[in-house]
Amino acid sequence: MSAPADQANQALWGGRFTEGAAALLQRFSQSVSFDWRLYKHDIRGSIAHATMLLKIGILTQEELDAIASGLRQIEDEIDRGAFAWAVDKEDVHMNIEAVLTARVPAGAKLHTGRSRNDQVATDMRLWIRDEIARDLEAVRGLQKALVAWAERDASVVIPGYTHLQRAQPVTLGHHLLAYVEMLERDAGRLADASARANVLPLGSGAIAGSTLPLDRAYVAQLLGFARVSENSMDSVSDRDFIVEYAAAAALAAVHLSRFSEDLILWSSAEFDFIRLPDAYTTGSSLMPQKKNPDVAELVRGKSGRVVGNLMSLLTLLKGLPMTYNRDLQEDKERLFDTADTLHASLEILAAMLEGTVVKAAKCRAAASDPLLLATDLADWLVKQGMPFRQAHHAVGAAVGLAEKKGVPLNQLSVADLKTISDVYNEEALALFDLDLALTNRLTAGAPNPASVAAQVKRWKEKLA
Incomplete structure (x- = not known):
């Protein structure tokens, strides 16, 4: 095999090598088939880097203008699908640089003071910041759909479940707002991950910085980063920000899976x-x-992919010595799949909820089982002065008696109840009123209809 002929391959393999890469290696090691998605961020980072090179005297204004113009032309070609990606150039960075250098002689200076190690770390931080902003918008969209549904069917009562057994009555709105709360925590975790990704690694070089007077703070300002990284070795090997995003996305996907399970059950x-x-x-x-x-x-099923991607990333990182290792190339497919899956799941659920119809009578019939108010009966006994454990036993005995007699709990007579405890009277049977039971739930965070309406109002204002 002959020596590499073009400048891009020289940049890839260097003067150290007398032969180019075997075709098998090129196919095995390429990442351009998936990291091409970083092209906008790669070009943005390159223009900022070139602007800094002008500031420190490496480039002239004419050279910077030519480089920036060439990069924007390449970006336009990629946008239009007119750019030819080459596997033998390995990745998005070298594909863009090779075409730029072929068109713009000054392009050969662009990589001054920069390694693909700190370049890709910068691209991915730029990408993940944008992706999280997109995710947060989709989270808000699903929250709005849930709040709208909670308001639309505010009067619907359903059984609340523990162990998938009917437990106590709740309003449908209260149940839906529980998922709004979950999503709000997801939004907080995503925003937190974005804040930690907002650190510039560019200027760290391959591992040990540069002997050139690179102005990293200036590049950070150009790219909107909050600060520059403090340790060049950590900068090029750190993928914590990807793991944090994947972890936040995995938990969000778990929440979406739980909600989907409710929808599956409710529609059966x-x-x-x-x-x-x-x-x-x-x-x-x-x-x-x-x-x-x-x-x-x-x-529900795709949540497994997102959780699996997190596990893959953690496993990928656990055995790596300092600093950059080629293993890190494997982070991108897991990252991109996580982002695509989460975003698609958020969007489609929000869209589906708009046309979902509630069968209010069916819901109320299920919630009208008097056993769902057994705890209310125990609370009433406590108010009469009975210790809770005795009250719990007295209500359990009443439930057993109703089963033995083959009647609903609220159909026991006062005489039947008095065989269990003299504390029982006619007032106890008046408790079996579903609407009254919900109205009586006055503790903060309970499904009192007025409280749920106030929460709906609060969320609508927050999400507006």
């Missing part, structure tokens, strides 16, 4: 609480009656 014939819109469900290739909640199932 056994629950029959909601009807999902036809546009977001599918049929069966065999059974003509089927209407499957595929969107919710896919969101």
Whole structure:
């Protein structure tokens, strides 16, 4: 094999090598098939770097103008799908630099004081900042859809569940707002990850900085970074910001999966609480009656990918010595897949909720089981002066008696109840009023309808 002929391959392999890379190695080691997505951020970072090189006297104004113009032309070509990516140039950085240098002689100076190690770290921090901003918008979109649903069906009462067994009555709005709270924590974690990604590594070189008078603070200012990194070795090997994003995304995906599970259960014939819109469900290739909640199932399933990507990234990093190692190339596919999956899941759930219809009568019938107010009965006994553990036992005995007699709990007579405790009277049976039970829940954060309405109002103002 002959020596590398073009400048890009010389930059890749250097004068140290007398042969170019084997075709098999080129195919195995290339990353341009996926890291091309960094092109806008790579070009943005390169223009900032070149602007700094002008400031310190490495480039002339004419050279900077030619480089910036050439890079913007390349960006336009990529935007239009007219740029030819070359596997033998390995990655997005060398593809862009090779074309730039072929067109603009001054392009050969662009890489002065820069390594692909600190270049890619910068590109990815720029990319992840933009992606988190996009994610936060999608999180807000789903929160708005949930709040709108909570307001739309504010009067609907459903059973609340523990252990997937009916527990106590709640309003549907209260249940939906629980997911709004989860998403708010997700938004906080994403914003926190963005803040820690907002550090400039460019200028760290391959490992040990540069002997050139690079003005890193100036580049940070140009690129909108809050500060520059403090340790060149950490700068080029740090992928914590990717792991943090992946961790925040994984927990968000888990929340979306839990919500999807509720939707799947509620739309089943056994629950029959909601009807999902036809546009977001599918049929069966065999059974003509089927209407499957595929969107919710896919969101639930895709959460496993996002969690798996986090595990892959942690495993990737755990055995790496300082500093940069080629293993780090493997972070991008996991990162991109996490971002794509999370964003798509947020968007499609928000869209599906707009057309979801609640079967209010079915929900109320399920919530009207008097057993859901057994705890209210125990609370009433406590108010009469009975210690809670005795009250718990007295209500449990009443439930057992109702089962033995084959009647609902609220159909026991006062005489039946007095066989358990003399404290029972007619007032106890008056407790079995669903609306009264919800109104009586006055503790902060409880599903009192007035409290839920206030929470809906608060969220609408916050998300406006």
